[in-house]
Amino acid sequence: MAGMMMRLWDGREIPRLGMGGWPIAGPFFAGDLQLGYAAIDDRDAVALLRRAADGGIRLFDTAAVYGAGHSERLFGEAFGNRDDVVIATKFGPVFDEATKQVTAQDLTPDHPRIAVEASLRRLRRERIDLYQLHVNSAPPDAAAAIFDTLDDLVRAGKIGAYGWSTDFPGSVEAVAPRPHFVAVQHTMNVFFDAPTMLATVERLGLISIDRMPLAMGVLGGEMDARFASPTGDIRRNSFDWMDYFKDGRVVPAFVARLEAVRELLESGGQSAAQGALGWLWAKSPATLPIPGFRSARHADDTIGALAHGPLPQGVMAAIEALIAREPEGPPRER
Numbered sequence: 039m040a041g042m043m044m045r046l047w048d049g050r051e052i053p054r055l056g057m058g059g060w061p062i063a064g065p066f067f068a069g070d071l072q073l074g075y076a077a078i079d080d081r082d083a084v085a086l087l088r089r090a091a092d093g094g095i096r097l098f099d100t101a102a103v104y105g106a107g108h109s110e111r112l113f114g115e116a117f118g119n120r121d122d123v124v125i126a127t128k129f130g131p132v133f134d135e136a137t138k139q140v141t142a143q144d145l146t147p148d149h150p151r152i153a154v155e156a157s158l159r160r161l162r163r164e165r166i167d168l169y170q171l172h173v174n175s176a177p178p179d180a181a182a183a184i185f186d187t188l189d190d191l192v193r194a195g196k197i198g199a200y201g202w203s204t205d206f207p208g209s210v211e212a213v214a215p216r217p218h219f220v221a222v223q224h225t226m227n228v229f230f231d232a233p234t235m236l237a238t239v240e241r242l243g244l245i246s247i248d249r250m251p252l253a254m255g256v257l258g259g260e261m262d263a264r265f266a267s268p269t270g271d272i273r274r275n276s277f278d279w280m281d282y283f284k285d286g287r288v289v290p291a292f293v294a295r296l297e298a299v300r301e302l303l304e305s306g307g308q309s310a311a312q313g314a315l316g317w318l319w320a321k322s323p324a325t326l327p328i329p330g331f332r333s334a335r336h337a338d339d340t341i342g343a344l345a346h347g348p349l350p351q352g353v354m355a356a357i358e359a360l361i362a363r364e365p366e367g368p369p370r371e372r
Contacts, residue, residue, distance in 0.1 A: 041319065042347050044245070044326060047199045047220040048167075052096035052124060053344055054319060054326050058249065059100030061330035062086060063109035065270055066138040073140065074105055076270040078332055080112060086337055087116035091123055093341035099223070099247065099328045101128035101172050101203075102157050106138040114162035125161060126247070128172035128203055128223075129153040143173050147183040154196050169197040170223055174204050174371045178212035185216060192218045201247070206369045207238040214242045223247040225372035226325070228257055228299065228317050228357070229282070229292060233366060240324050248318055250372070251327035252311055253282045256292050258336070259300065259310030263290050279371040299357045305349075311336075312343035317357065320348035 044054045064077040087098065098117070100109040110127060117123050129150055132142040144153075150169070157166060169188060171181055181202060188200040201221035204210065210222055222239050226232040226248040239246045252258050254273060267273035267286040274286040282292050296303075296310070303313025311329070318325045331337045349357075 041323060042344060044323075046124065046245075047218075050124070053094055055095055055315070055340070055344055056097035056099050056126075056247070056326055056328035057087070057090045057095050057340075058328040058330035059098065059109040059113060060104050061332050062112060063100070063105030066103065066106040066108075066133065066140060068140045071275055072270055072272055073103075074270075074272060075332070076268045080115075083112050084116045086331065086334065087113065089334060089337050090341065091117070093337070094344060095341065096122070097124040097126060097326065097328070099126040099168075101131075101170075102153060102160075103128070103131040103133050103140060103172065106133045106140070107135045107156070107160055110157055110160035114160055118162040119164055124167045125163060126168035126170060126201075126221075127157050127161065127166055128170040129157065130172040130176070145173060145176055145180040145184065147187045150184060150187045150191060154191055158196070165195060165198060167198045168201060168221060169199075170201040170203050170221070172203050175206065176202075176204070176209070178209045181209065182213050185213060185219060189216070189218055201244075203249070205232075205235065205372045207234045208369065210235070210238050210242070210244075214244070219244070221245040221247050223249055223328075225250045226318065226321075226327075227251050227253050228303070228314050228361065229253050229295060229363065230366075230372065231321065231363070234369070236322055236324070240322060244324070245326055246322065246324045248325055248327040251318055251329050252314055253292065254280075256282050256288055257296060257303075257311060257314040259296065259303075261288050261293070263288055263293050281372065295361055295363070298360045298362070302353050302357050302360070303349075305353055306346060308343070308346045309339055311339055312346050313349060315340070315343040316346055316349040317354065320351070320354050
């Protein structure tokens with residue numbers, strides 16, 4: 039379908055749909071706080087990754103910290119050094135693999151040299167296609183020094199390009215343009231359309247890698263105010279950045295917003311999740327959502343969105359007329 043392919047920094051063309059590795063990574067912690075989703079069987083996780091690739095997904099995004107290295111190991115088992123998949127991972131948080139505790143953030147310029155070698159071993163790869171700073175609110179001057187190191191890693195053949203997982207448009211402006219800085223990973227979905235960040239990404243010619251495209255599952259259309267997150271699930275916490283859940287329950291306002299536009303998202307016979315992905319594709323040719331999933335049914339539903347493509351502009355306009363979004367407000371972690 040027109041508009042469903044994207045040319046990457048290395049000339050490859052891939053479908054505008056990725057898979058996020060956080061939901062399959064299993065537990066990891068900051069003290070007693072759970073930072074991951076409930077564990078699933080490793081064999082099932084690897085099968086999901088391969089199912090996604092068989093269905094046409096080519097970009098797979100994870101982070102060293104997810105599962106304290108475990109997500110990268112799953113990616114390594116599923117794909118190894120396959121050259122027909124694009125592997126994106128992230129660095130910055132420091133963790134103990136044995137205890138699965140996140141212990142610090144390292145923003146020193148030398149940290150990526152050490153972190154990339156550990157990620158390459160876990161991923162079983164010779165090169166990481168896209169390497170992303172995973173500290174949302176890092177100061178731009180610290181990020182710039184780190185990106186200087188990443189330029190060295192590109193020249194050394196350790197990584198293909200780099201980006202930043204951040205919700206701060208001004209920080210992106212401060213470090214761009216750089217020839218190997220190709221993508222910004224940021225929150226964007228029907229509930230939060232990230233207009234300032236999207237405009238920044240488009241102006242700088244970057245890729246918008248859209249995390250939380252289904253709002254931690256709410257836009258999948260199967261949750262209501264009675265839904266309770268399972269034990270050992272990050273959605274049981276109440277972090278400041280976690281808009282869609284509080285204490286394991288969906289925030290009622292988001293249930294109401296979904297119901298206001300559900301019929302529009304499901305127009306054309308697609309699911310709510312497929313419509314939510316189509317909304318992102320219709321917003322800009324720069325968007326590349328990376329939903330996560332934990333079951334074969336949800337994998338197939340996600341992949342099926344590619345057949346539907348972007349929502350029509352008439353449907354997009356109708357959604358804007360009905361949905362009651364909060365103002366964008368000042369940049370913050372999301």
